Amino acid sequence: MSERITLFAEVILPLPLPSTYTYRIPYEWNDLIKGGQRVAVQLGNKKIYSGLVRNVHSNAPNVQSVKYILSILDPDPIVSEKSFKLWQWIANYYMCYLGDVMSIALPSALRLRSETKVIINPDFDGDITNLEEDESLIIESLAKKEALSIDDVNKVCGKANILSLLNKMIKKNIIITEEELNSRYRPKVEDYIRLSDTYQEQEKLKELFSILESKKVMEKQYETLLTFLSLAKYPNAEIKKIELSKQTKFSPSAFATMVKKGIFINTKKVQSRLESHSSSLSIKNLILNQDQEDVFNNIISEWNNKPVTLLHGVTGSGKTEVYIKLIEKVIEKGEQVLFLLPEIALTSHLISRLEKYFGSKIGIYHSRFSLCERAEIWQKVCSPIKESRYDIIIGSRSSLFLPFEKLGLIIVDEEHDSSYKQYDPAPRYNARDTAIFLANLHNAKTVLGSATPSLESYFNAKEGKYQFLELKKRYSGTLLPEIFVADIKESTKRKEMHSHFSKMLVDHITEALKNKEQVILFQNRRGFALQLRCEVCGWIPSCTHCDVSLTYHKQSDLLKCHYCGYSVNILQQCGDCGSHKVKMVGFGTEKIEEDLEIFFPNARVARMDLDTTRAKNSYESIINDFQDRKIDILVGTQMVTKGLDFDNVSVVGILNADTMINFPDFRSFERAFQQMTQVSGRAGRKHKRGTVIIQTYNPYHQAIRDVIDYNYKGMYESQILDRKVFKYPPFYRLIKISIRHKEKIVLDAIADEFRTDITKIFGGRILGPEYPLIPRVKNYYTKEFLLKIERKESIAKAKEEIKILVEKFTTKHKQTRITLDVDPA
Ligand code: ADP
Numbered sequence: 134m135s136e137r138i139t140l141f142a143e144v145i146l147p148l149p150l151p152s153t154y155t156y157r158i159p160y161e162w163n164d165l166i167k168g169g170q171r172v173a174v175q176l177g178n179k180k181i182y183s184g185l186v187r188n189v190h191s192n193a194p195n196v197q198s199v200k201y202i203l204s205i206l207d208p209d210p211i212v213s214e215k216s217f218k219l220w221q222w223i224a225n226y227y228m229c230y231l232g233d234v235m236s237i238a239l240p241s242a243l244r245l246r247s248e249t250k251v252i253i254n255p256d257f258d259g260d261i262t263n264l265e266e267d268e269s270l271i272i273e274s275l276a277k278k279e280a281l282s283i284d285d286v287n288k289v290c291g292k293a294n295i296l297s298l299l300n301k302m303i304k305k306n307i308i309i310t311e312e313e314l315n316s317r318y319r320p321k322v323e324d325y326i327r328l329s330d331t332y333q334e335q336e337k338l339k340e341l342f343s344i345l346e347s348k349k350v351m352e353k354q355y356e357t358l359l360t361f362l363s364l365a366k367y368p369n370a371e372i373k374k375i376e377l378s379k380q381t382k383f384s385p386s387a388f389a390t391m392v393k394k395g396i397f398i399n400t401k402k403v404q405s406r407l408e409s410h411s412s413s414l415s416i417k418n419l420i421l422n423q424d425q426e427d428v429f430n431n432i433i434s435e436w437n438n439k440p441v442t443l444l445h446g447v448t449g450s451g452k453t454e455v456y457i458k459l460i461e462k463v464i465e466k467g468e469q470v471l472f473l474l475p476e477i478a479l480t481s482h483l484i485s486r487l488e489k490y491f492g493s494k495i496g497i498y499h500s501r502f503s504l505c506e507r508a509e510i511w512q513k514v515c516s517p518i519k520e521s522r523y524d525i526i527i528g529s530r531s532s533l534f535l536p537f538e539k540l541g542l543i544i545v546d547e548e549h550d551s552s553y554k555q556y557d558p559a560p561r562y563n564a565r566d567t568a569i570f571l572a573n574l575h576n577a578k579t580v581l582g583s584a585t586p587s588l589e590s591y592f593n594a595k596e597g598k599y600q601f602l603e604l605k606k607r608y609s610g611t612l613l614p615e616i617f618v619a620d621i622k623e624s625t626k627r628k629e630m631h632s633h634f635s636k637m638l639v640d641h642i643t644e645a646l647k648n649k650e651q652v653i654l655f656q657n658r659r660g661f662a663l664q665l666r667c668e669v670c671g672w673i674p675s676c677t678h679c680d681v682s683l684t685y686h687k688q689s690d691l692l693k694c695h696y697c698g699y700s701v702n703i704l705q706q707c708g709d710c711g712s713h714k715v716k717m718v719g720f721g722t723e724k725i726e727e728d729l730e731i732f733f734p735n736a737r738v739a740r741m742d743l744d745t746t747r748a749k750n751s752y753e754s755i756i757n758d759f760q761d762r763k764i765d766i767l768v769g770t771q772m773v774t775k776g777l778d779f780d781n782v783s784v785v786g787i788l789n790a791d792t793m794i795n796f797p798d799f800r801s802f803e804r805a806f807q808q809m810t811q812v813s814g815r816a817g818r819k820h821k822r823g824t825v826i827i828q829t830y831n832p833y834h835q836a837i838r839d840v841i842d843y844n845y846k847g848m849y850e851s852q853i854l855d856r857k858v859f860k861y862p863p864f865y866r867l868i869k870i871s872i873r874h875k876e877k878i879v880l881d882a883i884a885d886e887f888r889t890d891i892t893k894i895f896g897g898r899i900l901g902p903e904y905p906l907i908p909r910v911k912n913y914y915t916k917e918f919l920l921k922i923e924r925k926e927s928i929a930k931a932k933e934e935i936k937i938l939v940e941k942f943t944t945k946h947k948q949t950r951i952t953l954d955v956d957p958a
């Protein structure tokens with residue numbers, strides 16, 4: 134026993150603080166506190182937080198008084214040493230604090246703090262007979278007040294430290310944090326049960342029966358097992374729990390005991406809405422074609438030399454099938470697989486395909502899942518019992534932080550997708566790059582897959598850093614869609630434009646509708662939205678808090694700001710010259726939808742963009758309707774470019790390619806190529822070659838020529854040259870430094886001062902300061918610097934110097950905010 138030694142714990146708080154805080158461990162807990170556990174601690178005079186113990190030591194800190202740890206929230210560590218290494222890497226590489234990483238790594242309910250508000254869990258059955266005194270006190274006041282902050286709860290109970298009690302109540306599903314409730318995303322989840330592998334053997338099952346039969350107290354378990362088997366028909370079948378619980382002989386308590394004993398395995402599965410449509414082939418006997426087989430074999434045989442692979446496969450080439458075989462190979466060895474997707478909600482057909490193949494071994498992790506679901510997945514990822522452990526996790530970027538036991542492979546699908554990068558808040562990390570680091574920590578492999586790889590990954594492959602493999606043909610054998618260009622300038626001259634549609638596009642849509650085929654129209658989000666404009670002086674109303682023009686929203690009949698939500702009624706009069714000739718101009722998805730209804734009155738038109746999909750499940754119902762052919766023409770923004778797999782789409786229209794190409798960003802050609810190619814890939818997938826029509830003012834633009842020719846290499850070669858000449862990634866690393874202040878004049882002065890100081894360190898490597906495209910957002914003005922550092926220079930040293938400088942500026946100018954973005958997207 135180490136009883137009399139004075140021990141201290143370094144605690145990470147879920148706040149942007151530069152370091153850990155030291156707390157003293159009460160003697161009686163010397164043996165109980167370990168790194169990775171949560172503890173309740175006080176910061177300042179009254180704020181209480183749940184912090185995470187990083188490590189325990191005996192070096193007394195150099196301060197007057199050290200506060201004690203108030204309570205232990207977890208009996209065992211919830212964060213492993215490996216995860217801490219990942220957190221530390223992210224903090225160093227992306228220049229943020231450990232507390233920032235903690236804030237995204239742990240589900241919100243694991244981050245209780247004084248300001249957190251709790252409410253009664255809507256799933257709580259209201260039975261208060263079994264509650265402890267404090268618990269019922271809290272429930273009583275919640276019944277009156279609806280929401281209580283943790284400070285309020287302290288007062289109600291007359292105790293200072295209530296976190297461990299609240300934590301318990303959350304675990305028991307009695308209460309829930311408000312944040313949790315608001316972000317509750319309810320996929321359709323159902324419980325499935327099956328017999329554990331052990332009892333699927335005849336002999337063992339017989340033994341089990343005779344044990345259960347022998348004792349009167351086990352009668353209910355005996356009957357539950359019998360009921361299960363009568364429903365399941367085969368010992369290895371899986372049935373919905375709800376089916377079982379409907380039976381008269383079913384006993385919930387006996388069932389719970391049997392799950393605990395490991396007789397039954399209970400898994401939650403996300404119900405796929407596309408289940409009935411997805412490919413009818415039973416993937417259990419999936420056979421790769423020759424090309425896929427070659428790719429698979431090459432990946433495996435080279436894995437030890439090159440643990441990272443880039444798979445460049447055209448849309449429909451069957452990358453998923455290759456992934457499936459790789460996953461199978463890895464889980465056979467008892468290792469886990471993480472399958473990363475850019476946007477979980479947009480890819481449920483892919484999930485259902487994997488679920489069909491791997492069944493209950495798959496867990497799906499989404500940051501919008503409820504606490505219970507996430508907590509369950511969290512436990513099942515690190516479960517020491519092989520039987521109840523998830524072998525495969527499908528998730529968006531936050532699933533990188535799950536407590537994997539033994540990771541063998543990470544797949545990053547659509548690796549080029551910019552939503553892998555978190556913009557705000559810190560940590561501004563890129564999940565693809567972080568995945569490679571995480572895989573390395575576990576000595577695992579990484580496969581990056583895409584039909585349009587990022588320039589960076591393709592470069593790494595060309596340089597020999599990654600293994601490089603290609604799938605050049607569609608699995609079905611159909612050709613990639615034929616792409617035509619409609620010259621808007623010419624068409625306008627010839628008076629052949631129907632509002633925003635060229636004659637060529639109208640003709641193809643008409644033909645498709647006649648053949649009962651479907652159409653997808655893509656309008657870039659950066660395209661013009663509908664705006665009010667004065668015909669006399671050109672005035673456009675703009676937001677009072679941000680430097681953006683307001684756009685018209687038909688549903689609410691208001692002019693709105695996309696950045697802060699500010700809105701006003703439609704104006705009848707120009708705000709500048711007073712003229713009454715104000716008119717709606719523009720070309721948003723909503724306007725296109727309206728126009729289509731005019732030109733194709735018999736077609737069923739639907740729109741998919743941020744506005745129409747904000748409500749729960751609305752995205753799903755649009756997709757379902759499109760899948761069920763209840764929609765003929767689907768108009769949408771970026772969302773329609775991602776992974777949808779329909780086999781009746783014969784025409785894809787890109788309404789205005791120029792808005793993508795002309796966007797002022799060094800990646801705009803690359804992005805334009807990727808988006809146009811991806812959306813083209815939605816045409817004619819299975820039986821018939823599809824058609825794509827690109828409308829543009831610049832039909833001979835190189836980016837458009839490359840899309841038409843499916844010339845990824847051509848795009849790559851011209852772009853990589855530009856990147857080298859103009860000093861951009863992958864040859865240079867970028868760090869974006871943004872300085873923000875409410876006063877424009879003050880900001881200008883501070884930015885100039887910053888420039889002087891940073892130039893002393895980095896010389897000509899620093900660009901700026903410049904106002905971004907939108908200089909003011911939510912009343913803050915922003916000025917940006919861009920630092921370009923040669924690959925071979927030490928980035929660690931540069932980061933250290935920037936940190937010191939930023940520290941100095943934020944101390945000196947209290948009202949200034951500085952954010953750092955490493956590898957900005
Ligand atoms: P990608 O992900 O590369 O765009 P998919 O994996 O979606 O391509 O495959 C395209 C279509 O071809 C899917 O409908 C898939 O079921 C089918 N497919 C691909 N490979 C095979 C295979 N080996 N056996 C059967 N069907 C396959």
Ligand code: ZN
Binds near residue numbers: 667708
């Ligand atoms: Zn005017």
Ligand code: ZN
Binds near residue numbers: 676696697699
């Ligand atoms: Zn605004």
